[in-house]
Amino acid sequence: MKILYQGGSGEIVEKKSRFIATTEKIETEEEALSFIGRMKKQYWDARHNCFAFVAGERQNLQRCSDDGEPAGTAGRPMLDVLLREDIHNMAVVVTRYFGGTLLGTGGLVRAYQKAVQEGLKNSVVIERIQGRLLTIESDYNSIGKIQYLLAQNQITAIDTVYTDKVVTEVMVPAEKLAGLQQEITEGTSGTAGFQVGKTAEFALIDGKIKIF
Incomplete structure (x- = not known):
């Protein structure tokens, strides 16, 4: 079972919009929501703090949020990265600082997924x-x-x-x-x-x- 052992963060820039991905090890929904709350306080001035998390041996606990982005362009694509990588017990928040240029639906999906992947590169994922x-x-x-x-x-x-x-x-x-x-x-x-x-x-x- 692949799990997040140590969280990290990564950042990408798409058409002057900054996407900052922060990952955290979690085992319960309460831990995930606490982490998401901390990120929203830390990045209180950002336009969006989208999130996704999975937990459990069968990844039976799954939640995600677009946090004001067009439906289906942020949270679900982020969650899909975690499921595709088969990672358990982790949460990720992608913070977006809007750069003034609209990215379109496809551009948003790609940007949020790319940000999660960048966050994972700077995290420690292990296989138990x-x-x-x-x-x-x-x-x-x-x-x-x-x-x-x-x-x-x-x-x-x-x-x-x-x-x-x-x-x-x-x-x-x-x-x-x-x-x-x-x-x-x-x-x-x-x-x-x-x-x-x-x-x-x-x-x-x-x-x-x-x-x-």
Whole structure:
């Protein structure tokens, strides 16, 4: 499940109109409305503060608003970007400072969608994955092969401890667990040992594993 991990903002200019997109992580409608209220206070002098938000595992909570723009030219196109990107638990407000030139219906749709995309570029979106904690014990002769197989499967180690043996902890997507164990067993001629731990959701953030 893709979620907004850290909000951000981005700005575009279309025919002298400024479109400022601000994103925020939310989990409830109350959090979304509170964020929207803050943005309206911050940009009180803007002509429009349009918004869209989605929340829930199935994106079952959805709302959007054109905030005075022609119907269907702002809120819904903004929401469509979030749905198309399959992002959960986020809200976005696009603030428009009118530049004096009308953009037309199609121009508004494109501008609001482009603004949301710019906001997302400056935010941190992560994918939360259902996985299992796997502890791998091996000798020093096998660790190179294990590290190679982990890299081939795009699995990042949480920790590696070197004593008289090598103990490597990884979070493995649930659907890859059995296959990875088989690959490591074959690659190390059965010398590696495994301990399968808890089930948890995790994500790779800045090259590091975060467990939720």
